[in-house]
Amino acid sequence: MATPHISAEAGDFAPAVLMPGDPLRAKRIAEQIMPDARLVNEVRGMLAYTGTVNGKPLSVMGSGMGQPSASIYVTELFKFYGVERVIRVGTTGGISRDVSVGDVIVAMGAHTDSNMNQQRIPGVNFSAVASFNLARAAVDAAEGADNVHVGTIISRDHFYLAIEGQIQKLADYGVLGVDMEAAAMYGIAAEFGREALTVLTVSDHLLDGSKDMSAEERESNFGTALKLAIAAAHS
Numbered sequence: 001m002a003t004p005h006i007s008a009e010a011g012d013f014a015p016a017v018l019m020p021g022d023p024l025r026a027k028r029i030a031e032q033i034m035p036d037a038r039l040v041n042e043v044r045g046m047l048a049y050t051g052t053v054n055g056k057p058l059s060v061m062g063s064g065m066g067q068p069s070a071s072i073y074v075t076e077l078f079k080f081y082g083v084e085r086v087i088r089v090g091t092t093g094g095i096s097r098d099v100s101v102g103d104v105i106v107a108m109g110a111h112t113d114s115n116m117n118q119q120r121i122p123g124v125n126f127s128a129v130a131s132f133n134l135a136r137a138a139v140d141a142a143e144g145a146d147n148v149h150v151g152t153i154i155s156r157d158h159f160y161l162a163i164e165g166q167i168q169k170l171a172d173y174g175v176l177g178v179d180m181e182a183a184a185m186y187g188i189a190a191e192f193g194r195e196a197l198t199v200l201t202v203s204d205h206l207l208d209g210s211k212d213m214s215a216e217e218r219e220s221n222f223g224t225a226l227k228l229a230i231a232a233a234h235s
């Protein structure tokens, strides 16, 4: 079997899939946590691996950047490969003054400026929320660490467009950070009755850029987020 974007065979994916935006980060994660990892997709360079962690099956696959790209892969994983859980493992720009570069955010809900979930239910502003069970497992695995925050983020379509006053207002509302995929992933999980969670490492801060990570650090500083994501995947 194959889909337009995934060439894996039926059964090639584990029930839980970790999804970083960058396919090369998927490769690094797979090599780091699964000595038995095997490549199951490379269509369009969107690398996916399946192996085991502590004897339990797990897959890792890139989602690409932005809600349309992530939506294609998450939909195909749920619809054609029987995947039950996706856990996004990504980077975020900090918004709240309570979060610092290097901290981790467990995203319970994702506001968005995108129209993707708006199209789902006529007349409804869809609430994009994480699986409570996955979030609880991730938070439990954090064991009260004070650099792990739980709350809302915003999934924006633009990476660069700055709208005057927007970030400050989001901070006023307690929004912890920004990414570009979570809201759509949560919407697709609701559509298919499956589970999704997003665990993000703060790579930069939109209100204070003095400690922002380098591009290289953004790709390698995700140890805590990975630990929480694996705990959620296997909960």
Ligand SMILES: O=P(O)(O)O[C@H]1O[C@H](CO)[C@@H](O)[C@H]1O
Pocket (backbone or CB within 6 Å): 020, 021, 022, 064, 065, 066, 089, 090, 091, 092, 159, 178, 179, 180, 181
């Ligand atoms: O680090 P990843 O997972 O790619 O996540 C963030 O980084 C990308 C932008 O640089 C967007 O995909 C955003 O959501």
Ligand SMILES: O=c1cc[nH]c(=O)[nH]1
Pocket (backbone or CB within 6 Å): 091, 092, 093, 094, 159, 178, 179, 180, 203, 204
């Ligand atoms: O979407 C994102 C992700 C990381 N950092 C940002 O500033 N924005």
